[in-house]
Amino acid sequence: MNIKERLAIEGWVHLQDVGDISTLRSYLPHHKVFSTKTIKFQGARTVEHSNTLVPPHTDVFWVPVPPRYLVLFCESPASVGGESLLISNVNRCVSPDILEILKTQSIAHEKNGRRYTYKIYANDIIRVPHNYRSIEKAGSQYFLDAWAAFVDELRKNVFKVKLEAGDGLIVDNHSSLHGRLRFDNTRNQTRILHKVLINE
Numbered sequence: 772m773n774i775k776e777r778l779a780i781e782g783w784v785h786l787q788d789v790g791d792i793s794t795l796r797s798y799l800p801h802h803k804v805f806s807t808k809t810i811k812f813q814g815a816r817t818v819e820h821s822n823t824l825v826p827p828h829t830d831v832f833w834v835p836v837p838p839r840y841l842v843l844f845c846e847s848p849a850s851v852g853g854e855s856l857l858i859s860n861v862n863r864c865v866s867p868d869i870l871e872i873l874k875t876q877s878i879a880h881e882k883n884g885r886r887y888t889y890k891i892y893a894n895d896i897i898r899v900p901h902n903y904r905s906i907e908k909a910g911s912q913y914f915l916d917a918w919a920a921f922v923d924e925l926r927k928n929v930f931k932v933k934l935e936a937g938d939g940l941i942v943d944n945h946s947s948l949h950g951r952l953r954f955d956n957t958r959n960q961t962r963i964l965h966k967v968l969i970n971e
């Protein structure tokens with residue numbers, strides 16, 4: 772089974788001793804790069820470059836079609852913590868009734884002075900923001916109750932993976948969620964990840 776077939780079934784794939792980010796990228800050769808980034812905590816205050824917990828989310832959840840795949844390569848793990856949090860195939864582990872309610876509500880999101888709207892579930896794509904509190908002002912009590920039930924279901928289905936140096940992780944960013952636990956670096960050991968987002 773190739774990587775894309777595994778992603779279609781499992782939602783994410785953990786690979787060991789990969790070599791580098793280009794090797795990982797080569798597993799999805801016919802897809803275009805959306806963005807590339809090195810994730811290294813140096814005291815910046817943005818969520819992505821912090822060392823605090825990032826709950827399971829979708830990358831670039833606010834655009835009409837988020838990048839399809841998230842590819843991560845671990846150059847160096849944190850000294851303590853930083854395990855990846857993964858939830859496979861969210862639409863298969865959450866009750867259809869909850870998903871139907873989530874389909875009904877548009878949520879506003881502002882990014883770089885632009886206003887976007889998105890739905891937590893629409894067109895078979897799951898979109899979960901990094902900041903769960905941003906949902907709390909989003910709609911009726913009926914919708915918020917469904918969102919709370921959805922988060923409860925997510926919690927029951929989280930899988931933890933510790934990426935070691937040389938490990939890779941590929942996640943289907945339309946079906947599955949990723950996050951990470953809080954971590955701490957030491958002077959001699961800093962968490963460094965290379966990330967590529969890939970379009971359909």
Ligand SMILES: [Fe+2]
Pocket residue numbers: 828829830949
């Ligand atoms: Fe992310």
